[in-house]
Amino acid sequence: MIVKPGELTGNIRREADVAIIGSGAGGGPIAKELAEAGYSVVVLEEGGYFTREDFDFRPGQAFMRLYRDAGQTATVGLPVIIVPQGKTVGGTTTVNSGTCLRVPRHVLKRWHLECGLRDLEEDELNLLYAALEEYLFVKRADPEVVGENNLLFLRTAEKLGYSGGFLPRNAKDCEGYGVCAYGCPSGAKQSVDVSFIPDAVRAGADVYTRCRVERIVVRGGKVTGVRGHFLDPRSGRRTFRMGVDAPVVVLAGGAFQTPSLLLHNRICLSSGRVGENLSIHPCGATMALMDEPLGNPRGIPQSAYVDDFAPEGIMLEGVTLPPAIMAMTLPWGGRRHAEAMCMYSRIGTFGSMISEHDSSGRVVAGPSARQPLAFYNMGRGDVERLKRSVLLMAEVWFAAGARRVYTPLEGFKELAGARDLGRLARTRLRRAGIYGLSAYHPMGTCAMGGDPHNSVVRSSGETWEVENLFICDASVLPTSLGVNPQLTIMALAVRAAGFIDDRLSEGSIDTRNASRLDRLRNRLRREKESTIVQ
């Protein structure tokens, strides 16, 4: 059952086997796995519940309904970076682009060697990835619907000798409406709100919406439940109280909210790592004025990639912008802005994502648990990488016939050709001179690791300090991932569900249990067979 605030008549206090805070990429899969395993599961989600009928192609409305703080969340530091996050059933997956990538091998190796996570075995992860890809209908974006913008960029990049292709995405029968970030209006995108959560509910889970957890109850070193409040959808004010008594609690509020909740509850703090180690994958974007219309924004926004520079920490990924978003992004106002918007259909867009090497960030408790503060400063090397990504995109756009390329770099807002590229290449950028940057993958603030002194959770997802309190969201990723993270978050969540099952049924967890892989294989096989029978 999905419970909306209008259906409530008073305070709620109940019991469950598992209480899950958050219904996004981490919370949704755990809810499904455990509900289907026969446990009573309660999911508490701060955001509202919306369906495809509510998604109306208007970015402005989507920001206000589906995003935390209307998408205005930003980091404090140089440069200022907007970090939008979902707040709705399905979490950020409801508004994400649907790209599904596995953890790169070199990153997993780093987790093994530097983070003490050797028991995150590649074989096991691959099994989980494969099962998730099948469940979510993951396949490469269909060239028929990727749209002219992405096609042109990719084809030109390939002509220049750069490697790339179409991204794997969790969409079924996608028609390329181009508005994934504002809620998929056809239900093609297999975000958590249309996949894991409905399946969890079918298996008996209850999802309470507009319900914010404020307190995690711990007694004698063990978690025993959560407390919170329902929120009035219009004013955001607290209404009824909510309490769940449960032997297992899963914290899956995302990389900003999860550490904030721990900091406000003053739990799991002895390693000093809660909130530390924030990475976000800063994103640059370029816009290019072309001679011919590109049919924007129709087409899958994030459908093509260029990965030639991935070893340097630079991924180029497609993006298209509906008029309202392009209008916000253009670097001018007044008449110049209006004239540029008249050429909207001729403006191409492409984005870049930087995997951090020397930037640093942290989330600290803000004035309220709801509003944590995120500090983030880009390092010199990462600023250079961002510049290089802009140069590469501009090079491709000019080769594709662009008349002008617009960038987020002060002094280089408008590039006219090779001379400007040369000038930019020689310039050492000031961090304060980079504007309008955004980032979509906050992670790492409750890092998983093999040592309780420098990590917050074990490889099972259970916190080192509080028994039966698991963290399953982007915050556990121990380093910058280098690729879009949702599939890895889901894989770790499903893996953690197995450990929670162990704990609830047998009372113990052994992450090195040799038979675990076989059990996982059997479980996935059984699930597959039961889906085929249905």
Place this chain on the structure above:
Amino acid sequence: MRAYFARRLRLLAPIFIEPVEGLPPADPEGVVEFNREFLRAGTPAFRLLYYAMILVLQALCLATRGKSLYSLPPDEADRFIQSLYSHRVSALGAVPAVLGTVIYMSHYNRDDLQALLGFDVAAMREEAAQRGVQR
């Protein structure tokens, strides 16, 4: 939103959204209404910053042009806004940029405008409603 800021936004809307042939002009009431909702849904920090920018913009105009922004002829107001956007000091460019983000989002969020730019939202909404993908 205080009446004072609503009044200022009503005046700012046509300065930021210059009329161009083929596109509808600014709808100041619509801009104010959208801003009201958007700021209410957002962070207190952004709200404060936004209101501060309205005041700073006016102060900058008084300081550099000797006149209120709202009393400048449209061409001069446009030049003033442009000069800030392209100012060497990026903090000055941020003043209209912050205000512009919400003003432009509200204006170009309109169905009629999006359709004129080739993104026929109403038609796609209908198409999507009929498609309804099932798992």
